[in-house]
Amino acid sequence: MKDQRTLSGTEDTPALKPPPSGLTAFLIGLSRTRIVRAMFRYYPVWLLLAAWEAIARAGLVDPMFMPPFSAALRTTINELFGSGELLTHVGYSFARAGAGFGLAALVGITLGIFMGRLRAVESFVDPLISAIFPTPKLALFPLMMVLLGIGDASKVALVFLGCFFPIVINTYTGVKNVDEYFIWNARTKGANSRQVLLSVVFPAALPYIFAGLRVATSTAFLLTVASELIASNEGLGFIILYAQRSFNPELMFGAILLVATLGFAVDRLLLAVGRRLFSWQEQK
Amino acid sequence: MTHVTISNVRKVYHTAARGELLALSDVSFTARRGEFVSIVGPSGCGKSTLLYIVAGLLRASAGQVLVDGLPVDGPSPDRGVVLQNFSIFPWRTAINNVAYGLEMAGVARKERLEQARGYLDLVGLGEFASYYPRELSGGMKQRVAIAQMLACNPKIFLMDEPFGALDALTREVLQHQLLQLWERDRRTVLFVTHSIDEAVLLSDRIVIMGRRPGHIKQILDVDLPRPRNPEQVRVIPEFTRLRNFVWASIRDDSLNDGYSKTDAG
Numbered sequence: 001m002k003d004q005r006t007l008s009g010t011e012d013t014p015a016l017k018p019p020p021s022g023l024t025a026f027l028i029g030l031s032r033t034r035i036v037r038a039m040f041r042y043y044p045v046w047l048l049l050a051a052w053e054a055i056a057r058a059g060l061v062d063p064m065f066m067p068p069f070s071a072a073l074r075t076t077i078n079e080l081f082g083s084g085e086l087l088t089h090v091g092y093s094f095a096r097a098g099a100g101f102g103l104a105a106l107v108g109i110t111l112g113i114f115m116g117r118l119r120a121v122e123s124f125v126d127p128l129i130s131a132i133f134p135t136p137k138l139a140l141f142p143l144m145m146v147l148l149g150i151g152d153a154s155k156v157a158l159v160f161l162g163c164f165f166p167i168v169i170n171t172y173t174g175v176k177n178v179d180e181y182f183i184w185n186a187r188t189k190g191a192n193s194r195q196v197l198l199s200v201v202f203p204a205a206l207p208y209i210f211a212g213l214r215v216a217t218s219t220a221f222l223l224t225v226a227s228e229l230i231a232s233n234e235g236l237g238f239i240i241l242y243a244q245r246s247f248n249p250e251l252m253f254g255a256i257l258l259v260a261t262l263g264f265a266v267d268r269l270l271l272a273v274g275r276r277l278f279s280w281q282e283q284k
Numbered sequence: 285m286t287h288v289t290i291s292n293v294r295k296v297y298h299t300a301a302r303g304e305l306l307a308l309s310d311v312s313f314t315a316r317r318g319e320f321v322s323i324v325g326p327s328g329c330g331k332s333t334l335l336y337i338v339a340g341l342l343r344a345s346a347g348q349v350l351v352d353g354l355p356v357d358g359p360s361p362d363r364g365v366v367l368q369n370f371s372i373f374p375w376r377t378a379i380n381n382v383a384y385g386l387e388m389a390g391v392a393r394k395e396r397l398e399q400a401r402g403y404l405d406l407v408g409l410g411e412f413a414s415y416y417p418r419e420l421s422g423g424m425k426q427r428v429a430i431a432q433m434l435a436c437n438p439k440i441f442l443m444d445e446p447f448g449a450l451d452a453l454t455r456e457v458l459q460h461q462l463l464q465l466w467e468r469d470r471r472t473v474l475f476v477t478h479s480i481d482e483a484v485l486l487s488d489r490i491v492i493m494g495r496r497p498g499h500i501k502q503i504l505d506v507d508l509p510r511p512r513n514p515e516q517v518r519v520i521p522e523f524t525r526l527r528n529f530v531w532a533s534i535r536d537d538s539l540n541d542g543y544s545k546t547d548a549g
Contacts, residue, residue: 181367181369181371184336185367185372185432186388187358188340188341188360188363188365189361189384189385189432189433189436190360190389190436192388195388199387200373204373204375279416280376280416280417280418281418
């Protein structure tokens, strides 16, 4: 407390200020780091969690329905790093979401570019997309299970379908929006059609492609967990359902929090990568 | 001597809304090697269309363009193009924009960056090598575009209103720079502009075009002494005479056109 006062003390007596002790200096340094500033930015989230904790501890709700946040957190950490079992389930969910998303990115970006550049591909694929896109992908999951079994394949296929549409549509829009003058400029500088595609069309459309990827990541998590809730013996969706059925609300809430945190982290990561890649754009 | 031959070029646009539109009708002229030729005319006279046909970006509906006696078939780095606006790549830094043509030609990274730096210095932007276009002013962007063209070492410069979007002061500075550059290398230049002043200042000859359909009205020799310095040239009586002559020619066309438009309903 004494240190605090000297630090915020009057400016006319700087010479009398004792140098900050080791701990204070450390705390000041910490408060300036990006992590701590980001923590402050999310204070409404912490308030919400604190309210949850308070309501549960005050006994206002049945702990069978809603255990305190701290209990859910403790259980999650124990299950994650104690036995490590929860970690394998995180791995399953991540692998399924990642495989479906990765495949969708590969196929979606490639097809989107060709749609935007080749009239024949465009006129063939566009009506198909218009017809299939509005269908809720989850409605196709029972069909996927019939075709591909209840293992990983049907889940990856479902995630793929869900991610494919936002990626292909955004890529296509991005390619269509490439300024014709960029392409003309490239051609007069000796670029062949392959070089035009790689050095002009792709970078010009990349901000759109990235927006599509961002939408697709949330879809990937959504469909992975949903499919695991429906039919699975592993993964976070399975854990949520399993915990609910075995009267383990701490674990259920913990798994939900885990899904939310993972989705949030991946989205932030993509945003950060995007900011780096698109530093050339006009800042809005 | 003859470098570029434009013979009986005709261009018809097919539009969904209005059917066929005749943009150019039977345009012919030649440019000598090392000659600076400006193309002026009211908007809609097809002067940019003509330039893009010479560039190989558009195809003539009839007639042909010969360069060194060979017909033009598609774009080539030998015919450098500076477009009006926004044609340099916003995702590349100034130096990487200038190095673009060399990169496409497969020149090694170190070598092409070295050359690009030389061209950036030439247009006075050496300090801005690592800047992105959004960080540069309009005049600087067009200088990057010019350096980008120069880096391909073209035999012909095709410039489509390169200074059209710039303020008067910047425009004058760049006109002077272009003059000095041209005096040094004596490349053949086809320069589209809507500024009569600019055309007289820069050119050896001025092609005056009229519209509906786009055609050549007149070709005018500009016998002003070289090397030219913008401030000095503008006070020569011959400069004023030529400018008034071109202006009268274009104005008549614009007025007549106004009436014919009302007649046509």
